[in-house]
Amino acid sequence: MQYGPEVMNNIANPRNSGVMEDADGVGQVGNPECDDVTTVYIKVKDDIISDISFQTLGCGAAIASGSMITQMAKGMNINDAMNIEREDVAGRLGGLPEKKLHCSNMAADALKAAIEDYKKKSA
Amino acid sequence: MAVYFDNSATTQVDPDVLEAMLPYFTEKYGNASSLHSFGSEAFAAIVKARKHVADLLNASPREVIFTSGGTESDNLAIQGAAFHNKGEKNRIITSVIEHPAVLNTCHFLEKCGFDVVYLPVDEEGFVSEEDLKEAVNSNTSLVTIMAASNEIGTIQPIESLAEIAKDAGALFHTDAVQAVGKMPMDLKNSHVDMISISGHKIHGPKGTGALLIKEGVKIRPLMYGGGHEWGMRPSTENVPGIVGLGKACEICMSKMTEDIQQMTDMRDFIIDTTLDSIDGVYLNGPRENRLCNNANFRFDYIDGESLILYLDMEGIAASTGSACSTGSTEPSHVLRSLGLTPIQCRGSLRLSLSRFNVMSEAEYFASVIPSVVEKVRAMSPLGDKKNAIRS
Known part of the structure; x- marks a missing residue:
């Protein structure tokens, strides 16, 4: 199995990885008992995602997807960021092996969950 | 290297x-x-x-x-x-x-x-x-x-x-x-x-x-x-x-005795240094009655595939027992049969030696593995998050 160059670039240098202690919204997807887990943290200012980070217990594709979605969403309006689709992440990575598509799904779902968490907290 | x-x-x-x-x-x-x-x-x-x-x-x-x-x-x-x-x-x-x-x-x-x-x-x-x-x-x-x-x-x-x-x-x-x-x-x-x-x-x-x-x-x-x-x-x-x-x-046939000794020495060095230098790491398989060329560990809170990828970036080719496919991670049937839970099987790493390996390679591995594990753990949402570093 092989990952493409953009995937490898994001694995070698994951952007925005690590915990965010003072996040305004946190979204975690996956089952820690038996599956991959991806967490996305966001800071929001005037409906704009001003800072974002991710963590993952997952394979290379999960790391690359977390790295990519944080780059895509940073600086975005939260309502626009809600429209980032699962396929968009894999697309920006130049594609993923079919067996690994769920990893990019997790990143997109974790971002949506983080935005929903923020909206709930700020409502 | x-x-x-x-x-x-x-x-x-x-x-x-x-x-x-x-x-x-x-x-x-x-x-x-x-x-x-x-x-x-x-x-x-x-x-x-x-x-x-x-x-x-x-x-x-x-x-x-x-x-x-x-x-x-x-x-x-x-x-x-x-x-x-x-x-x-x-x-x-x-x-x-x-x-x-x-x-x-x-x-x-x-x-x-x-x-x-x-x-x-x-x-x-x-x-x-x-x-x-x-x-x-x-x-x-x-x-x-x-x-x-x-x-x-x-x-x-x-x-x-x-x-x-x-x-x-x-x-x-x-x-x-x-x-x-x-x-x-x-x-x-x-x-x-x-x-x-x-x-x-x-x-x-x-x-x-x-x-x-x-x-x-x-x-x-x-x-x-x-x-x-x-x-x-x-x-x-x-x-x-x-x-x-x-x-x-x-x-x-002609080299077996010296091969076995050489591989056993490297294997034992790898097992001892890895268990000593990293927290939350365990040996899979026995200490005695073990193949002279095999070391297999599991690390808490990390995924085997990412460990393999980051080791490869350091020039070390190894393998893992966890294979992530079709929407879920399928842990190795061998590790599962030992009574390990799926999450315990996640961070497994197998190192297998041959007569062409030398002790300096085992020493290089020992020098690299703690920082690679730390890097992957820092990215993990499970475990001790306080160690996490923003990149």
Whole structure:
């Protein structure tokens, strides 16, 4: 199995990885008992995602997807960021092996969950 | 630095093996069945190779059947014994930690109506003699238990298991693909009836292997054709491959004692330093009765694949027991059979050595692994988040 160059670039240098202690919204997807887990943290200012980070217990594709979605969403309006689709992440990575598509799904779902968490907290 | 620690996946071909093979592609290309001098040249090369394979396993040359590799040897032994005895004896006994070449052959036999028993293993991967005694009966045609585990290195007590099979009137086969060259094997002075070996795990070419069948043991072939390999494996012989396998066995035989010592020293260094230098790491498999070339760890809170990728960036090739596919991670059946939970199987790392590895490579690994583990853990949402660093 092989990952493409953009995937490898994001694995070698994951952007925005690590915990965010003072996040305004946190979204975690996956089952820690038996599956991959991806967490996305966001800071929001005037409906704009001003800072974002991710963590993952997952394979290379999960790391690359977390790295990519944080780059895509940073600086975005939260309502626009809600429209980032699962396929968009894999697309920006130049594609993923079919067996690994769920990893990019997790990143997109974790971002949506983080935005929903923020909206709930700020409502 | 490029360090290859994935020798249980495959090994580099020994340059002496390659050199021995090359003339049989171009100059000495005869069909061993032909009577002319081209044919006799090929025939003589096969005779010589067969002797080297037999010597390594203390068998007679007539007991060596050349195949395309470990998978074919396992299939020939298991299907061969099952179908030869079908109707009279329908039970096959194996273990839960076998290689897929054995397990999936047994699953196929179940579909064919055979009664297959899968023996459990303990937390270090050992099959128990008591369990086998309970499972064998007069309806058992074959017991097949691997000599040593490809994943966790557990060396099974095959001699006593084979004796139990013999007492019950069953044949005993062992998949020794990982064991050959890393521990002495002896067909003659043993109750084992059949042994599978593979060329590319012992610095021979891919696509080569053998099944050793003790004189007098009757099984059914998988294929029908010309009378090659006494009818057990028809097909024009792969002369260069057979020559390569023979040479690889000859070298194994002459170097085995020093190879085992060298690999044991490196293995112990790797195990000791890794367990000492990192928190939340455990050894999979036993400390004693373990293949001299195998170390297998599990690390808390990390994923094996990401560990492999970051080790590869440091120039170290290794493998993991967790394979992430089709929407969920499928942990290794071997690690699961030890009683580990799926999450415990996630962060597994296998290092497998060969005679071409040197201690400085083990030292390099020991110097790199703590920071690689720290890096992957910092990205993990589980565990001690306080260690996490923003990149």
